Amino acid sequence: MRREAAEIREEWLGRALSTLPADRPAAEAAISGLYHLIGLAPPRFHWVSSPVTALTTVPPGIRTRPSETADRVSAWPLPSQFSSLMRQLCLALDAQVRWGHQSMDRLIRQKVRSPLALSTEGSLRMPLLAAHDSRHRFQSTWYDTQCVSWIAHYDALRRAAGVLFTPEQNRQLDLWAAVARSGGWWWPREGACVISERPVTMRTxxxxxxxxxxxHSADSPAVRYADGWDVHAWHGTRVPSWVITDPSVQRIGREANVEVRRCAIEHIGWASYIDQAGLRLVASAPDPGNPGSELRLYDMRRETRVLLAVNGSVERDGQRRRYGLTVPGFLDDPIAAAGWTYGLSAEQYSLLLRRT
Amino acid sequence: MTVTLASLSQQTGLAVLDHLERSASIPVVHGLQAQGDLIVIPLPVIASSVKVWPDSHWKDVPGEGVELLRGAAGGNPHTLVADPGTCRWTTHVLDSDQLAIGVFETSAVAYLLHPEHGATGCPPGTYVIRRQREHEGQRARLVAD
Structure with a gap:
């Protein structure tokens, strides 16, 4: 059961992260099916190359209402109706989960639904957030409705846990599933639906x-759409392109965002960043518990210092990796700085006997 | 029996990287020791800042070990390993620095195992396991290597 759940999760993750061109006829047929369920005729489809194009252009022949701005997409009339259709479907499907299925339902929530929700959050949401030009949370109900996580959950219940849905419930779930695996994000209005192609690159x-x-991609955009619009990311953090393409000491010095600075420094490597930036050595001391290695404390910027330490164990190439840890600027003893990283005083940290 | 990386690896089913010395006996260290971004501290050393809840739920550490923390990007786990029936642990811990993952209490040597960092032994006693933090802007950020 666990294996089956993991297989279904991987199947849906693959669909969510797909970089294949959209299956336009399948996506249009499924979305038209959903329009039918809320009592509307099939819309005209306006395909665009990326979410940013979708949010910054208005399809020809559409008069938008003043309230239909990109940042309020979840409150547009149709997204609200579709989200409510989806919630009703979920309630009905939950009601089909009988007493004997409950442990499997829990397992599927844990092993399928929630990992997929996190993966979507960590991947597809980032370009969407970038397209919305917002680092803050925006109203995401409509994008939650389009997330594969809930679809995969009920798909796993019917395929792997033996939960029976009615033909009508299956038909609607199939429509949502078909939309999710055939194209990118979509923005419905009465009469017209804007829908994005999928990215051509997605590195995770x-x-x-x-x-x-x-x-994450250390040498190229993590996400790129066919129109050239892209997003760079370092281990899950969205960063400006220079962090990936040209992480120079000067740019790091000018960057206001501490997270972005950290990503850029990690990309250069702490030891060479300290060299290149010519950071002033405040003090150094032998690392207790790590014979032959030194702890070196450098001035970095206002109220921050960096402790350059050496790994206790060797890498495959026989070298010991050096790594930097940022510490508060009031610390001027490397031992006290190393202790601080573990919530210890200098005296306590100096008791360290072994580091592996 | 001498405990080595090879024997711990066999006991737990966890692989260790092949460039580490697998056959040497693992040192047992009477005091503070660090393994990458984790540190093991005898409880008496920091008893003033770390408390175990009085009604804590203690769990026995099984033969295959308990995963304490996993590195970033699906990275490697730090695992606490002990002979069954000799070691128990709890996460119901109050730490004024909010870095403690848990406390373990062992009546025989317990081991901390990591695929890249190797292993280290802790003699009988009670220990706090803490994570490592960094200073970022006005806040602290937990390290995950």
Missing amino acids: EVCGDDGEVRL
Whole structure:
């Protein structure tokens, strides 16, 4: 059962992260089916190359209402109706989960639904957030409705846990599933639906025990759409392109965002960043518990210092990796700085006997 | 029996990287020791800042070990390993620095195992396991290597 759940999760993750061109006829047929369920005729479809194009252009022949701005998409009339259709479907499907299915339902929530929700959050949401030009949370109900996580949950219940849905419930679930696997994000209005192609590049890394992924690419955009619009990411953090393409000391010095600075420095490597930036050495001391290695404390910027330490164990190439840890600026003793990282005083940290 | 990386790896089913010395006996250290971004501290050393809840739920550490923390990007786990029946642990811990993952209490040598960092032994006693933090802007950020 666990294996089956993981297989279904991987299947849906693959669909969510797909970089294949959209299956336009399938997407249009499924969305038209959903329009029919809320009592509307099939819309005209306006395909665009990326979410940013979708949010910054208005399809020809559409008069938008003043309230239909990109940042309020979840409150547009149709997204609200579709989200409510989806919630009713979920309630009905939950009611089909009988007493004997409950432990499997829990397992599927844990092993399928929640990892997929996290993976979507860590991957597809980032370009969407970038397209909305917002680092803040925006109203995301409509995008939650389009998330594969709930679809995969009920798909797993019917395929792997033996839960029976009515033909009508299956038909609606199939429509949502078909939309999710055929194209990108979509923005429905009466008479017209804007729908985005999928990205042509999507680079992720695994970041959790249940196959959760996040965006990361050290040498190229993590997400790129066919129109050239792209997003860069370092281990799940969205960063400006220079962090990936040209992470220079000067740019790091000008960057106001501490997270972005950290990503850029990690990309250069702490030891060479300290060299290149010519950081002033405040003090150094032998690392207790790590014979032959030194702890070196440098001035970094206002109220922050960096402790350059050496790994206790060797890498495959026989070298010991050096790494930097940022510490509060009031610390001027490397031992006290190393202790601070573990919530210890200098005296306590100096008791360290072994580091591996 | 001498405990080595090879024997711990066999006991737990966890692989260790092949460039580490697998056959040497693992040192047992009477005091503070660090393994990458984790540190093991005898409870008496920091008893003033770390408390175990009085009604804590203690769990026995099984032969295959308990995963304490996993590195970033699906990285490698730090695992606490002990012979069954000799070691128990709890996460119901109050730490004024909010870095403690848990406390373990062992009546025989317990081991901390990591695929890249190797292993280290803790003699009988009670220990706090803490994570490592960094200073970022006005706040602290937990390290995950």
